[in-house]
Amino acid sequence: MHPLVLTFLIFGIPALIGLTWVFLRGSSGLRSYILTRIALTIPMILILATVVFLVMRIIPGDPITSALGPKGTAEIKERFAEQHGLNDPLAVQYGRFVADVFTLDFGNSLIGSQRPIVDELGERLPATLEMVIPATLLALGLGVFLGTRAGVRRKSATDYGSRIFSVMIYAMPIFWLGLLFQLIFGVWLGWTPIAGRIDPSIPLERTTNLLIIDSIITANWVALRSVLAHLVLPTLTLGLVLSGVFLRLTRINVIETGQEDYVAAARARGIDQGTITRRYSLKNAMIPVITLIGLQVAILLAGAVLTETVFAWPGMGRYLIQRILARDFTAVQSVIVFFALFVAVISLAVDILYSVLDPRVRY
Amino acid sequence: MTKRLLLVLFSFALVVAACTSSEDTTTTTAGVSDTTTTTEAPAATTTTAAPVAAVCPSETGGGTVVIGTTDAIASLDPADAYAVRDWEVLKNFGEPLLKWVPGSADQLQLGIAESMPVPSEDGLTWTVTLREGLLFGDGTPITAELVATQLTRLLTISETGPNQVGLTLGNPYVDSIEAVDDRTLQFNLPAPIAFFLQLLASASYIPANPATFPEDELNVFPTPPLTGTGPWIVTEIVTDESMTLEPNPNYHGDQPKIDRVIVRQFADPQSMALAVQSGEIDIAWRILGAELANELGEIDGLNSVVVPSGPIRYLIINHVLEPTNDPNVRKAIASVIDRDELSDVIFGGAVDPLFSQVPPGFLGATEAFEDLYGSPDLDAARAFLEASGYSEDNKLVLPVWYPPEHYGATTADGVLLVVQQLEATGMIEVTIHAQEWGTYVGALTSGEDYPVGVLGWFYDFPDPENYLQPFIENGGLGTMVTAKDGPITPGVSEELLTLLTASRIETDIDARAAILEDLQAVYADEVVTVPLWIEPEFIVYRDGICGDASLPNPQTLNIGGTMEFSYSVIGTDGS
Numbered sequence: 002m003h004p005l006v007l008t009f010l011i012f013g014i015p016a017l018i019g020l021t022w023v024f025l026r027g028s029s030g031l032r033s034y035i036l037t038r039i040a041l042t043i044p045m046i047l048i049l050a051t052v053v054f055l056v057m058r059i060i061p062g063d064p065i066t067s068a069l070g071p072k073g074t075a076e077i078k079e080r081f082a083e084q085h086g087l088n089d090p091l092a093v094q095y096g097r098f099v100a101d102v103f104t105l106d107f108g109n110s111l112i113g114s115q116r117p118i119v120d121e122l123g124e125r126l127p128a129t130l131e132m133v134i135p136a137t138l139l140a141l142g143l144g145v146f147l148g149t150r151a152g153v154r155r156k157s158a159t160d161y162g163s164r165i166f167s168v169m170i171y172a173m174p175i176f177w178l179g180l181l182f183q184l185i186f187g188v189w190l191g192w193t194p195i196a197g198r199i200d201p202s203i204p205l206e207r208t209t210n211l212l213i214i215d216s217i218i219t220a221n222w223v224a225l226r227s228v229l230a231h232l233v234l235p236t237l238t239l240g241l242v243l244s245g246v247f248l249r250l251t252r253i254n255v256i257e258t259g260q261e262d263y264v265a266a267a268r269a270r271g272i273d274q275g276t277i278t279r280r281y282s283l284k285n286a287m288i289p290v291i292t293l294i295g296l297q298v299a300i301l302l303a304g305a306v307l308t309e310t311v312f313a314w315p316g317m318g319r320y321l322i323q324r325i326l327a328r329d330f331t332a333v334q335s336v337i338v339f340f341a342l343f344v345a346v347i348s349l350a351v352d353i354l355y356s357v358l359d360p361r362v363r364y
Numbered sequence: 365m366t367k368r369l370l371l372v373l374f375s376f377a378l379v380v381a382a383c384t385s386s387e388d389t390t391t392t393t394a395g396v397s398d399t400t401t402t403t404e405a406p407a408a409t410t411t412t413a414a415p416v417a418a419v420c421p422s423e424t425g426g427g428t429v430v431i432g433t434t435d436a437i438a439s440l441d442p443a444d445a446y447a448v449r450d451w452e453v454l455k456n457f458g459e460p461l462l463k464w465v466p467g468s469a470d471q472l473q474l475g476i477a478e479s480m481p482v483p484s485e486d487g488l489t490w491t492v493t494l495r496e497g498l499l500f501g502d503g504t505p506i507t508a509e510l511v512a513t514q515l516t517r518l519l520t521i522s523e524t525g526p527n528q529v530g531l532t533l534g535n536p537y538v539d540s541i542e543a544v545d546d547r548t549l550q551f552n553l554p555a556p557i558a559f560f561l562q563l564l565a566s567a568s569y570i571p572a573n574p575a576t577f578p579e580d581e582l583n584v585f586p587t588p589p590l591t592g593t594g595p596w597i598v599t600e601i602v603t604d605e606s607m608t609l610e611p612n613p614n615y616h617g618d619q620p621k622i623d624r625v626i627v628r629q630f631a632d633p634q635s636m637a638l639a640v641q642s643g644e645i646d647i648a649w650r651i652l653g654a655e656l657a658n659e660l661g662e663i664d665g666l667n668s669v670v671v672p673s674g675p676i677r678y679l680i681i682n683h684v685l686e687p688t689n690d691p692n693v694r695k696a697i698a699s700v701i702d703r704d705e706l707s708d709v710i711f712g713g714a715v716d717p718l719f720s721q722v723p724p725g726f727l728g729a730t731e732a733f734e735d736l737y738g739s740p741d742l743d744a745a746r747a748f749l750e751a752s753g754y755s756e757d758n759k760l761v762l763p764v765w766y767p768p769e770h771y772g773a774t775t776a777d778g779v780l781l782v783v784q785q786l787e788a789t790g791m792i793e794v795t796i797h798a799q800e801w802g803t804y805v806g807a808l809t810s811g812e813d814y815p816v817g818v819l820g821w822f823y824d825f826p827d828p829e830n831y832l833q834p835f836i837e838n839g840g841l842g843t844m845v846t847a848k849d850g851p852i853t854p855g856v857s858e859e860l861l862t863l864l865t866a867s868r869i870e871t872d873i874d875a876r877a878a879i880l881e882d883l884q885a886v887y888a889d890e891v892v893t894v895p896l897w898i899e900p901e902f903i904v905y906r907d908g909i910c911g912d913a914s915l916p917n918p919q920t921l922n923i924g925g926t927m928e929f930s931y932s933v934i935g936t937d938g939s
Contacts, residue, residue: 062802068438069446069527070805070819074838075848077528084524112526113438114585114603124603180634188642195639201606201626202428310631315604319631328802 004123004210008130011209016350023353031356035349042345046338047099053337054098054330058091062328064111085111087330098334107335112327118335121320126339127210128198129316132235132308133301139240141294144247145287151248152255152286153278163248171245179238179311186234193233196313200227235312239305243297250293254286261285288359295351299344303336425621425935429909432628432636432645436604439584441577442570443517444525446532448650448822448927451567453627456609456931457501458570458592461492461549462561466933467916469673469725469826469925472561476506476571476593476616478547481564487556487871492564494547499614500573501591508543513579514571515541515549525582533568533824556869558876559827566825570594595620595932604629609931620932640666640904647905647921649929653772654714657902671901672917673925675822676718676831677775679764679782679894680808681815683853684844687760688815691855692752694891696760696792697816699737699745700785706897710778718895720884721835722828725925727873728880729828732888733895742789749791759793762786765808765817770801771899778896779818811844820899826926828880829868835893836860843892859886901927908937 024032065073065081082088086097101108107118114121144167151163187195198212199205205224207215213232216225258264259282267277306318317336324332435449442454455463461481465471474480474495481492498506519538522530537560539552553560563569571593576586590598595615600608609625628645630636633652637660640648648660661668679697687693703717716724719731719739738744754760764786766779776798783794797814799807808817819841823830834841839848845856852858863883870876887893903920911918912933922933 060803062800062806065526066806066809067802070801072446072532072824072834073805073809074531075810077531080523080528080531081526113436115526116585121603176632180638183635183638187644188638191642195642195644196630196635197605197628201430201602201608201628202624207602311635313605313628313630313632313635315629319604326800326802 002208003119004127004208005119007209008123008127008211011211011214012130016346020350020353023357027356031353035353038345038349038352042342045345046102046341049341050098050102050334050338051095053334054095057328057330057333058094060328063087064328064330067327068112098331101331101335102338107338108331110324110332111329112324113329118332121332122317122336122339124210125315125317125320126302127212128314129302129305129309129318131198131211131213132232132239132314132316133298133305135232135236136239136243136305136308137294137298137301139236140243140247140297141290143240144244145251145283145290147244148248148251149255149278149283149286152252152259152282153274155256160252163252167245167248167252169245170241171249173242174307175238175242176307176311178242179234179308182234182238183311194227194231195234196231196311198228198231198314199224200231203227235308235314238311239301239308246297247290247293250290251286254289255282258282258285284358288355291351291354291358295347299340299347302343303340426623427936428624428626429622429647429931429934429936430626430628430645431647431649431929431931432630432639433648433650434630434633434636435650436629437601437607439525439527440586440590441525441582441584442568442572443522443577444527444529444582444584445567446527446529452929453598453607454567454570454592455594455928456596456625457590457594457598457612458567458572459594460565460567460569460571461494462565464565464924464926464928465915466912466928466930467918467920467922467924471916472565475565476511481551481561483556483560483871487869488553490551490553490560491544492549492551494549495616496547498593498616500575500593501589501597501612501614502573502575503614504573504575506571506593507546508549509546510574511571512541512543512549514574514577515569517572517577517579517582518568521580521582525584529568533563533566537563556871558868558871559825559829562825562827596625618932621935622931625931625934637904640906643906646909647903647934649903649923650901651772652902652904654711654774654900654902657904658712658714660904665907666904667907667919668902668904669920670714671903671920671923671927673923673927674899674901675820676721676723676898677771677778677818677820677896678718678721679896680817680819680835680842681891681893682811682842682844683856683890683892684811685813685815687762689855690752691891692748693760693762695737696745696748696789697762697786698733698888698891698894699741699748700789700792701733701737701782701894701896702740702785703897704739705785706778706781709781710774711897711900715900716898718897721887721893721895722831722880722884723898726826726828726831728867728877728884730881730884732884736885736888740785745789746791749789754791756790759791761793761795763795763797763815765797765799765804765814767801767804767818768798770804771818771820775818775820775899782818782896809839809842811839811842811848814842817842818896822927832880832883832887833864833868836864836887840892845890845892856890857886859883860890860892910935910937 024035065078109115109117147163151160154160183195186193203224205215205221206219209215212228216228264277264281267281303318303321306322309316309319321336437449438447439445439450445451445454459475461475461477462472463475465473476495476498478493478495481490483490494508518530518534522528522534537557539554542550544550573592576590577583588598588601595612596609597612599610607627611620633656636648637656639645657668660666681688681694683689707713707715707717719734720729722729749760764783768776783796786792786794807813835843836845840846844853845860846852852861863879867876867879867883870879911921915922917924923929
């Protein structure tokens with residue numbers, strides 16, 4: 002089965018089950034809201050696809066010139082354009098593109114290997130997810146933990162320390178932090194690999210391209226150890242940088258909810274601070290944090306390009322940048338449509354989570 | 365420790381450059397054998413940037429060697445591939461009829477040919493005999509019929525691929541390829557060419573295994589195992605991550621000294637540098653950059669060496685657009701360039717200044733620009749400008765374009781220094797324009813927009829032809845000394861075309877050298893381009909890795925003027 006399909010099954014089936022559960026148990030307003038959001042996704046993607054399609058053709062440059070530089074002669078460019086339908090009227094090209102989107106075919110890349118784009122995404126999307134998910138979990142765990150402690154112990158040494166940490170870590174250029182970790186943990190201490198997803202000398206049968214899962218299903222524990230070791234530095238780098246913003250957001254919301262009447266009432270009833278924090282302050286403080294998680298995950302699908310570059314991680318961000326610079330029209334269009342689908346799904350999930358976390362939210 | 369931290373800080377600039385840099389290059393390679401011939405290609409000269417490790421004892425070897433690169437694979441079909449990294453891989457799992465002695469760029473050896481090709485009297489046909497008992501890596505027998513069919517792919521189906529390399533290296537030089545008998549091939553040419561042997565040693569003339577590369581269809585991204593005529597088999601490719609090669613048991617020549625090569629892909633030279641420092645890779649090859657390579661050379665256990673070849677950098681001067689359509693303006697520009705200053709300031713003296721578009725060592729290479737314009741001569745430049753009515757009060761406004769990210773920080777710095785040199789006349793006001801590569805290169809080479817711009821070049825085959833022809837014919841990549849449809853631009857010397865044609869067909873080496881010298885003199889007088897410098901390439905490897913001491917340039921692991929890296933010569937000290 003295609004790795005892209007497997008990736009969707011691995012992440013999509015739990016999401017689908019959750020959505021169905023919410024849909025069936027939710028109010029009629031919520032059901033109507035979900036159906037409306039799904040219906041709105043189609044025009045949203047079409048508009049975005051159209052804009053990207055037009056922009057790629059407005060900006061100067063072409064795939065052959067970008068790839069061959071001065072060696073891309075006029076004759077070669079003309080033949081290439083003819084072969085790939087780039088000389089066709091814009092309307093014809095657009096019609097072809099929209100048809101590809103609706104058939105989820107996406108066509109072939111224009112340059113380099115000229116492979117089907119779904120194959121290229123099938124290699125890169127799992128790589129990105131394998132890095133972004135643990136990094137987000139690390140960022141969330143560290144940010145919420147430190148943010149809560151800072152919020153509860155406002156103006157203490159913990160608070161000041163956490164705030165300084167959050168600003169410093171968020172302001173730190175991610176590629177510089179990555180290189181610093183590589184130098185310290187990879188070169189000086191020799192604890193972790195410098196780059197890549199797995200030691201290339203270890204054989205591993207790739208089925209899903211999610212190497213942790215591939216290692217587990219083939220019971221290849223040597224590969225699993227190598228995959229986990231290779232994950233440490235990218236996860237640490239990306240997770241630490243992201244934790245800064247989670248920390249600040251959690252802290253300010255914990256402080257704000259701590260001033261609410263219901264918290265004062267809880268205190269008056271003699272409930273201990275730990276319980277108040279967990280059951281009252283934190284739950285309410287998490288609503289904006291969840292919004293941020295949704296946004297961050299969506300951004301990171303294509304936005305972890307610097308982390309991917311430093312750690313030689315063959316993910317979506319690097320792929321998109323390479324293809325934009327190479328003027329690979331079909332690849333860029335397809336990847337952006339793909340992202341749009343992801344963003345739509347994530348933002349729908351976030352909206353649904355609001356209603357679960359906050360009873361005041363009604364659709 | 366401070367130095368290492370500085371190394372990390374230096375990465376700020378390099379990481380950004382690494383995301384996009386790629387060289388406008390292509391190369392040709394070769395192999396091993398019985399008969400060797402010396403061509404007019406450049407003799408290798410080597411500079412070492414650091415103390416060089418001793419070569420390994422001949423009896424050692426074995427194990428796995430990991431090579432790091434930032435070069436990506438674009439195409440692995442010989443009838444389509446047109447980039448340095450692609451050709452490197454092709455020449456390790458495939459072998460053409462002729463090949464370069466590893467480490468050299470002037471000694472051709474027999475590849476899968478049994479003897480050197482023989483030309484007909486009129487130079488229009490070349491006959492070559494294949495070795496006996498040749499097999500592809502998968503055991504498929506190789507006949508002349510099969511080789512003719514597979515090489516003909518370059519002439520027939522190359523145009524369906526993204527690179528269409530046949531239009532550059534096939535169709536202009538070869539009409540057809542046919543089998544005379546089981547082991548004899550005949551190449552039919554439309555016109556005699558002086559550099560046919562060099563052409564045959566290029567990766568485009570590797571016969572591909574029909575099991576992977578069908579006669580009538582390109583396969584630019586084949587699935588391993590990739591077997592061919594070369595000493596290696598590509599056993600695994602993980603896109604954007606790694607490639608594994610193991611020895612080909614059916615190879616006709618000596619087996620590699622090591623058991624396995626893994627080539628790992630990096631996106632950023634700084635990460636690759638740290639990986640070679642930590643021992644995660646054994647060799648860092650292309651593209652490190654001078655400063656990073658020099659830093660690594662100072663670390664115990666690492667050897668950093670300059671490879672005796674590299675792409676050239678030069679200014680494209682448009683002969684149609686104002687103000688460079690004025691010969692005096694072109695000559696003024698040529699007169700002010702101080703190449704020694706460029707080498708010293710930008711590269712710490714590590715690069716060779718370039719005084720002709722044909723680099724030193726090639727047949728007939730001269731220092732035409734130094735002979736004609738001095739190095740530099742500001743008074744002469746002012747005189748040229750005054751002759752066209754420019755003065756300190758009426759300055760020449762000269763737009764200069766460059767792509768800041770594509771060639772890395774050093775080339776960008778070089779362009780800025782060139783601007784200073786131009787303005788030192790007091791009569792030129794440069795307006796400098798930076799532009800992203802994808803837009804820049806199309807606009808510059810079309811000849812329609814930019815009067816002056818910087819470009820890089822590395823040859824497709826090692827012959828002066830490939831340093832001159834592209835800048836003269838068919839618009840000359842933006843020089844516009846000829847129109848796109850062929851005729852010479854009015855006001856430009858016809859001799860450019862007549863000498864170029866003469867140099868292409870002259871087979872007597874001395875006579876050809878004389879023609880090439882005359883051609884470079886006319887080229888400099890017309891200021892077709894302004895050559896600047898030869899950009900150095902570096903290889904860094906760990907102690908315990910070694911080249912073949914019996915071949916040229918063992919200190920660069922036998923990478924010579926062709927920039928070809930034959931993995932077969934890599935040895936280890938057994939540690």
